[in-house]
Amino acid sequence: MSESPGKTLSPAAELYLWGFPTVSVHRTRLMLSSHHDTGTLRHVESLATPSDKAIVAINNDTLYSSGWYDLSYGDVMIDVPPMDKPNRYWNLMVVDAYTHVAYLSRRHHGVSGVSARVTFDRTAEPLGDGETTIRLGTRTVWIIIRVLVESPDDLAQARALQRQFRVQPAPDHPHIRLESAGRAAKIAESGAPFFTELGGYVAHSPPAPWHATLSVAAKAILDDPSCLTDAELEAGISEAEALIKSGRTSDTVYQNGWSTGRAVGGPGDDILKRAVGAKFGLGGHYAVENRSYMALSDSQRGALSGKHELCMKFDADKLPPCGAFWSLTAYGMDLYLVENEINRYSVGDRTPGLHYDDDGGLTIILSAQRPQRAGNWLPVPDGPYMLGMRVYEGHTSVLDCDWFPPELAR
Secondary structure (H helix, E strand, C coil): CCECCCCCCCHHHHHHHHHHHHHHHHHHHHHHHCCCCCCCCEEECCCCCCCCCCCCCCCCCEEEEEEEEEHHHCCEEEEECCCCCCCCCEEEEEEECCCCEEEEEHHHHCCCCEEEEEEECCCCCCCCECCCEEEECCCEEEEEEEEECCCHHHHHHHHHHHCCCEEECCCCCCCCCCCCCCCHHHHHHCCCHHHHHHHHHHHHCCCCCCCCCCCHHHHHHHHCHHHCCHHHHHHHHHHHHHHHHHCCCCCEEEECCEEEECCCCCCCCEHHHHHHHHHHHCCCCCCCCEEEEEECCCCCCCCCECCCCEEEEECHHHCCCECCCEEEEEECCCCCCCCCCCCCCEEECCCCCCCECCCCCEEEEEECCCCCCCCCEEECCCCECEEEEEEECECHHHHCCCCCCCCEEC
């Protein structure tokens, strides 16, 4: 049975929360597969820019490769090549139609290469982390690969390595283009037809028996949306969207004006957590791989705005503790990257020209206008914006939520 967000939901709101992730997955599948064949691994050979709109809250640190596969045709075989250097970060996510995730990653497999099999098995939840036989409960599978670009001079090497990843579907797997159904970011605007759209996706790729189940009343809407009026369905969407947009779930932790979820693994049966994850970071990581933080306010408890220059001061002994890398990324309110005069969309431990303080600390400037010392400048939009921080392969203090980013001082 699905877990509720701590209050009594209308059946329509429950179904919207339950269904939001799978509609997000399938809209993304249809949109990406309208440009590139199914059953084919597509390599994006440049770091993300504001023109990239396929997914929200994209990172600007890694090259992405991705592909969509249908396990009803047979197993998918994966070959990860040996890395070209001992500290090269990489990971491969296997995502099902309801946003359950399994990993191949440097954390488990190092840099020597690994082979794996993805198979369709509805009987048990995927073990999820480091297994080389990955059992997925839905026929739809989304494979996402990330390879770190360590510097501008490293881009060619990262591209060459990216092309060596192999994802091989069954011999008779179709390689076809699909018709887009619209952006996942526009789901809330769907109105009552959302529920019919959801029903089609559930029929195409039913959830595994162990996935969060619906109440009888919500299941009745899934079976026949006409059992409620359009006004009742749309009221349920508004109710659920208010909960999603708040970003507040039962395990959200707050400190220094930042928030993150306490869980290290996936959201389990909590339908609000799963919907929030799909809304603000579809295809994003579990914290065991990358803990993400979202800035909620500055030091004056004001909303983030380019009208105010902000300073983010890391003490020397409070720099992000991690085994891989960290980065800070600014987004527009739609969670897409925003154009700026120096084409810098993130700042992190690999940023060229980064200047550390005399005491070993680090101060990052966030402003819409170019400061005198631009080496540590993260450009932000003139108006409201959102700010995210990623810490990959975080140490215990990150995983346990004992470490947080510093406040954003005016």
